[in-house]
Protein backbone atom coordinates (compact mmCIF):
# COMPACT_ATOMS: atom_id res chain seq x y z
CA UNK A 504 0.00 0.00 0.00
CA UNK A 505 1.47 3.38 -0.93
CA UNK A 506 1.84 6.24 1.56
CA UNK A 507 -1.30 8.06 0.44
CA UNK A 508 -3.51 4.98 0.64
CA UNK A 509 -2.02 4.09 4.04
CA UNK A 510 -2.94 7.58 5.31
CA UNK A 511 -6.44 7.32 3.86
CA UNK A 512 -6.85 3.88 5.45
CA UNK A 513 -6.03 5.41 8.85
CA UNK A 514 -8.72 8.02 8.22
CA UNK A 515 -11.23 5.32 7.26
CA UNK A 516 -10.41 3.34 10.44
CA UNK A 517 -10.83 6.48 12.54
CA UNK A 518 -14.15 7.35 10.86
CA UNK A 519 -15.65 3.86 11.28
CA UNK A 520 -14.50 3.60 14.91
CA UNK A 521 -16.07 7.00 15.62
CA UNK A 522 -19.36 6.00 13.98
CA UNK A 523 -19.50 2.77 15.98
CA UNK A 524 -18.69 4.53 19.23
CA UNK A 525 -21.23 7.33 18.82
CA UNK A 526 -23.94 4.89 17.62
CA UNK A 527 -23.42 2.78 20.78
CA UNK A 528 -24.02 5.87 22.93
CA UNK A 529 -27.53 6.32 21.49
CA UNK A 530 -30.52 5.01 23.44
CA UNK A 531 -31.84 1.50 22.76
CA UNK A 532 -34.96 3.04 21.26
CA UNK A 533 -32.98 5.37 18.98
CA UNK A 534 -30.81 2.49 17.77
CA UNK A 535 -33.85 0.30 17.07
CA UNK A 536 -35.43 3.13 15.10
CA UNK A 537 -32.30 3.71 13.04
CA UNK A 538 -32.00 0.00 12.28
CA UNK A 539 -35.69 -0.30 11.37
CA UNK A 540 -35.24 2.30 8.62
CA UNK A 541 -31.95 0.78 7.37
CA UNK A 542 -30.08 3.79 8.74
CA UNK A 543 -27.67 2.33 11.32
CA UNK A 544 -23.87 2.14 11.24
CA UNK A 545 -23.84 -0.37 8.40
CA UNK A 546 -25.72 2.01 6.10
CA UNK A 547 -23.79 5.10 7.24
CA UNK A 548 -20.46 3.41 6.59
CA UNK A 549 -21.45 1.97 3.19
CA UNK A 550 -22.75 5.45 2.27
CA UNK A 551 -19.45 6.98 3.41
CA UNK A 552 -17.43 4.61 1.22
CA UNK A 553 -19.62 5.31 -1.82
CA UNK A 554 -19.31 9.06 -1.25
CA UNK A 555 -15.53 8.56 -1.20
CA UNK A 556 -15.76 6.64 -4.50
CA UNK A 557 -17.91 9.33 -6.13
CA UNK A 558 -15.64 12.02 -4.65
CA UNK A 559 -12.58 10.38 -6.19
CA UNK A 560 -14.17 10.22 -9.66
CA UNK A 561 -15.40 13.82 -9.51
CA UNK A 562 -12.06 15.12 -8.15
CA UNK A 563 -10.14 13.35 -10.94
CA UNK A 564 -12.46 14.73 -13.63
CA UNK A 565 -12.46 18.24 -12.17
CA UNK A 566 -8.69 18.35 -11.54
CA UNK A 567 -9.08 18.88 -7.78
CA UNK A 568 -6.90 17.49 -4.98
CA UNK A 569 -8.01 13.84 -4.96
CA UNK A 570 -6.46 12.88 -1.61
CA UNK A 571 -8.01 15.83 0.22
CA UNK A 572 -11.42 15.13 -1.33
CA UNK A 573 -11.33 11.41 -0.44
CA UNK A 574 -10.13 12.23 3.10
CA UNK A 575 -12.99 14.71 3.55
CA UNK A 576 -15.54 12.26 2.10
CA UNK A 577 -14.44 9.57 4.57
CA UNK A 578 -14.90 12.04 7.43
CA UNK A 579 -17.93 14.01 6.24
CA UNK A 580 -20.53 12.13 8.33
CA UNK A 581 -18.49 11.06 11.39
CA UNK A 582 -20.70 13.13 13.70
CA UNK A 583 -23.94 11.73 12.23
CA UNK A 584 -24.85 9.79 15.39
CA UNK A 585 -23.72 12.66 17.62
CA UNK A 586 -26.75 14.60 16.38
CA UNK A 587 -30.45 13.80 16.15
CA UNK A 588 -33.24 14.63 13.68
CA UNK A 589 -33.67 17.98 15.46
CA UNK A 590 -30.10 19.18 14.90
CA UNK A 591 -28.86 16.85 12.18
CA UNK A 592 -27.30 19.69 10.16
CA UNK A 593 -24.90 20.24 13.02
CA UNK A 594 -23.13 17.00 12.10
CA UNK A 595 -21.07 18.98 9.58
CA UNK A 596 -19.42 21.54 11.89
CA UNK A 597 -19.26 19.07 14.82
CA UNK A 598 -17.55 16.47 12.61
CA UNK A 599 -15.03 19.06 11.38
CA UNK A 600 -14.06 19.84 15.00
CA UNK A 601 -13.73 16.14 15.83
CA UNK A 602 -11.59 15.43 12.75
CA UNK A 603 -9.14 18.31 13.23
CA UNK A 604 -6.83 16.89 15.97
CA UNK A 605 -6.74 13.52 14.21
CA UNK A 606 -5.73 15.14 10.91
CA UNK A 607 -2.95 17.03 12.71
CA UNK A 608 -1.60 13.70 13.96
CA UNK A 609 -1.35 12.46 10.35
CA UNK A 610 1.02 15.20 9.25
CA UNK A 611 -1.22 17.26 6.97
CA UNK A 612 -0.32 20.96 6.69
CA UNK A 613 -2.55 23.50 8.41
CA UNK A 614 -3.79 24.62 4.98
CA UNK A 615 -4.75 21.06 4.03
CA UNK A 616 -6.48 20.54 7.38
CA UNK A 617 -8.41 23.78 6.96
CA UNK A 618 -9.48 22.65 3.49
CA UNK A 619 -10.64 19.18 4.67
CA UNK A 620 -12.44 20.60 7.71
CA UNK A 621 -14.17 23.20 5.55
CA UNK A 622 -15.43 20.38 3.27
CA UNK A 623 -16.84 18.49 6.28
CA UNK A 624 -18.48 21.56 7.82
CA UNK A 625 -19.85 22.92 4.54
CA UNK A 626 -21.49 19.77 3.14
CA UNK A 627 -24.61 20.37 5.27
CA UNK A 628 -25.04 24.04 4.38
CA UNK A 629 -27.22 25.64 1.75
CA UNK A 630 -25.50 27.73 -0.88
CA UNK A 631 -22.05 27.66 -2.40
CA UNK A 632 -19.53 25.82 -0.19
CA UNK A 633 -16.62 27.87 -1.57
CA UNK A 634 -13.59 25.74 -2.38
CA UNK A 635 -13.47 23.30 -5.32
CA UNK A 636 -12.92 20.41 -2.85
CA UNK A 637 -15.94 21.39 -0.72
CA UNK A 638 -18.13 21.58 -3.83
CA UNK A 639 -17.02 18.06 -4.79
CA UNK A 640 -17.67 16.56 -1.33
CA UNK A 641 -21.13 18.15 -1.30
CA UNK A 642 -21.80 16.79 -4.82
CA UNK A 643 -20.53 13.29 -3.97
CA UNK A 644 -22.80 13.21 -0.92
CA UNK A 645 -25.81 14.29 -2.97
CA UNK A 646 -25.08 11.74 -5.70
CA UNK A 647 -25.22 8.91 -3.16
CA UNK A 648 -28.25 10.37 -1.38
CA UNK A 649 -30.23 9.77 -4.59
CA UNK A 650 -28.94 6.26 -5.31
CA UNK A 651 -30.56 2.81 -5.32
CA UNK A 652 -30.25 2.30 -1.55
CA UNK A 653 -32.35 5.40 -0.94
CA UNK A 654 -35.13 3.86 -3.02
CA UNK A 655 -35.36 1.14 -0.35
CA UNK A 656 -35.31 3.70 2.45
CA UNK A 657 -38.12 5.66 0.82
CA UNK A 658 -40.26 2.55 0.53
CA UNK A 659 -39.55 0.59 3.69
CA UNK A 660 -41.64 2.56 6.19
CA UNK A 661 -44.84 2.13 4.13
CA UNK A 662 -44.16 -1.11 2.30
CA UNK A 663 -47.26 -2.78 3.79
CA UNK A 664 -49.65 -0.05 2.62
CA UNK A 665 -49.67 0.29 -1.17
CA UNK A 666 -52.04 3.29 -1.33
CA UNK A 667 -50.05 5.24 1.22
CA UNK A 668 -46.74 4.40 -0.41
CA UNK A 669 -47.99 5.23 -3.92
CA UNK A 670 -49.28 8.62 -2.70
CA UNK A 671 -45.94 9.31 -1.03
CA UNK A 672 -44.00 8.29 -4.13
CA UNK A 673 -46.19 10.45 -6.37
CA UNK A 674 -45.13 13.45 -4.27
CA UNK A 675 -41.54 12.28 -4.41
CA UNK A 676 -41.69 11.98 -8.21
CA UNK A 677 -42.71 15.65 -8.45
CA UNK A 678 -39.80 16.67 -6.22
CA UNK A 679 -37.32 14.55 -8.21
CA UNK A 680 -38.55 15.99 -11.50
CA UNK A 681 -37.95 19.44 -10.08
CA UNK A 682 -34.39 18.43 -9.12
CA UNK A 683 -33.85 17.03 -12.61
CA UNK A 684 -34.87 20.37 -14.07
CA UNK A 685 -32.71 22.40 -11.68
CA UNK A 686 -29.78 19.99 -11.20
CA UNK A 687 -28.42 22.04 -8.29
CA UNK A 688 -25.04 20.28 -7.99
CA UNK A 689 -21.86 22.33 -8.36
CA UNK A 690 -19.58 20.42 -10.73
CA UNK A 691 -20.26 19.12 -14.27
CA UNK A 692 -19.25 15.56 -13.26
CA UNK A 693 -21.43 15.75 -10.14
CA UNK A 694 -24.34 16.99 -12.24
CA UNK A 695 -23.95 14.11 -14.67
CA UNK A 696 -23.83 11.47 -11.92
CA UNK A 697 -26.76 13.13 -10.13
CA UNK A 698 -28.85 13.08 -13.33
CA UNK A 699 -28.14 9.35 -13.72
CA UNK A 700 -29.28 8.69 -10.14
CA UNK A 701 -32.44 10.76 -10.60
CA UNK A 702 -33.28 8.89 -13.78
CA UNK A 703 -32.94 5.58 -11.96
CA UNK A 704 -35.11 6.69 -9.03
CA UNK A 705 -37.73 8.27 -11.30
CA UNK A 706 -37.87 5.17 -13.49
CA UNK A 707 -38.35 2.91 -10.46
CA UNK A 708 -40.91 5.12 -8.67
CA UNK A 709 -42.91 5.69 -11.86
CA UNK A 710 -42.94 1.98 -12.65
CA UNK A 711 -43.91 1.15 -9.07
CA UNK A 712 -46.80 3.62 -9.00
CA UNK A 713 -47.80 2.51 -12.53
CA UNK A 714 -48.20 -1.09 -11.37
CA UNK A 715 -51.49 -0.03 -9.82
CA UNK A 716 -52.99 0.19 -13.31
CA UNK A 717 -52.14 -3.49 -13.84
CA UNK A 718 -53.51 -4.59 -10.49
CA UNK A 719 -57.01 -5.13 -11.93
CA UNK A 720 -58.71 -7.94 -13.85
CA UNK A 721 -58.01 -7.82 -17.59
CA UNK A 722 -61.08 -7.13 -19.72
CA UNK A 723 -61.29 -9.29 -22.86
Ligand SMILES: [Fe+2]
Nearest residue numbers: 554579580644
Ligand atom coordinates in the same frame (compact mmCIF):
# COMPACT_ATOMS: atom_id res chain seq x y z
FE1 LIG B 1 -23.41 11.92 3.82
